[in-house]
Amino acid sequence: MGRIPAAERRAELVAAAVRVIAAEGVDGATTRRIAQEANAPLATLHYCFAAKEVLFAAVFEHVAGQYREVLTRNDVHGDVATTARALLRGVIEWYLANPDFGAAIVELISWGQRQEGQQAEMVYNEASATLRAILEAAATAAGQPVDPDTIDALTYIVSTLSDGFALNWLVFTDPTAAERQIDLTLGVLDAWMAAHLGNTSAPAASPSQASPAKLVS
Structure with missing residues (x-):
């Protein structure tokens, strides 16, 4: 068997660290356990990463990169409302398809806030910067005069709605309820955009589609 390149091994x-953190939390993500998950010798892990902190820094960078990729992939190059809706749906569907990644992110953000560095803030700042840039480009391309404060507010709304959906999904893991919750979450975004951007490109979800009791069942 040929030697695996260092970049691929890293x-x-x-x-592997993401999977272990999702399953066992940060405290359970020892270097030995991570190496085992990756089917790699422990010595290889220490060769690739001088310390556990260095490995975790790489994990945070990976998380930030995943956010950028998901947002970029779901940029539909439409007007602001259409683009914002597509971005929110894209992130939500990514969480549904990658529950381990979502669980790892929650663990990492919580852990990162207890450390001296600003790794958790880095993930959010990079995601917000990417989201804001996409929305600004959509406004320019569509010839929509949207002021920077409104773009900032829309960036915050999309981020907050996706985070809230992700936490609910991780707690209940109910695919049937999640499908209804997607419509409800998008409806909240539609209502905000209707008030601040004018008519949205897609109709808001009807509140009657799902009652609060059903949504958390």
């Missing part, structure tokens, strides 16, 4: 170890 990527495997980072991916």
